[in-house]
Amino acid sequence: MINGISMRWMWLVAVMASTLMAGCGESTQQEDPLADVSVIADSEPSPYQCPQADAVGTVGRFGEPGTELHADPQIDINLSGENSTDPDGTELTYRWEIVERPKFSRTFLDPGDDVVDPHFYLDVPGDYRVELTVYDEHGLAACEPAVVEVTAAGDYEIQLQLAWENIHDEGRTANLNLHYVHDGWSWGNERWSVQPGNGSAVWGDSYVRRQSSSDGGAWPEYVFHEHPESGQRYHVGVHHRAGRAVGEATVTAKFNGQIEYVSAPKTLEPDDDELWYVGYVDWGEEPLFVEVDTAVEHPLE
């Protein structure tokens, strides 16, 4: 028989043991909050509760915060984990990770993966999934990670992508520029083309916008064209700005989200005078991309 006093002693020893084990975790977590999670998790009963991760993202600077976002490519997603909480009231640390991204994406969390509110750039159209795990002061991980999913759409009637590799670059990057011009007008016309000197245009009921990376690096450039005019023709070109590395360019045309045309890779030398006339879009009942693939005289940018 175990009397009442022995029972109370056994209970006290058990509580002291679990408190000591938890105390070990607390004393070492300062060096690495991830290292001793298993120690805490295995100690029963734990006096601590796992924190709750909460993550939201905002498209650009003024969007509505959410967890399932739709955005144009080439815009920033601003993340926030500030609504994460710990039932024990301890300070939290943050660990973000981009766990899914589209092919060719090179985006990263800026200024880092361990701040409460990093941001990242949708460099390529497609699906992104970001997870946030928070850790409390005892090193205990969130019960489950919080998730933000982003679809960088591009479900425009006409979407053009210019991507390129830098070759023979000796550390330099090629700066290629995508051009798109309404039929009947010259390359570089300020109202009837989009190019480095003109980022958007309204042609009839249609709206055209050009997106490019500001760093001149090997990130894709895009033209998005909403509501193109039926029966109209639009020309597509690529210019390699002078004084930079050689670039090997590929142009892709999507109609209504489906790939319609992919060019063969094209090597472009730095040159001020020539533009690679890739081809043209004939927008009608059955839209076509017609390849031309020739060099034409290039206007000033």
Ligand SMILES: [Ca+2]
């Ligand atoms: Ca806790």
Ligand SMILES: [Ca+2]
């Ligand atoms: Ca460019």
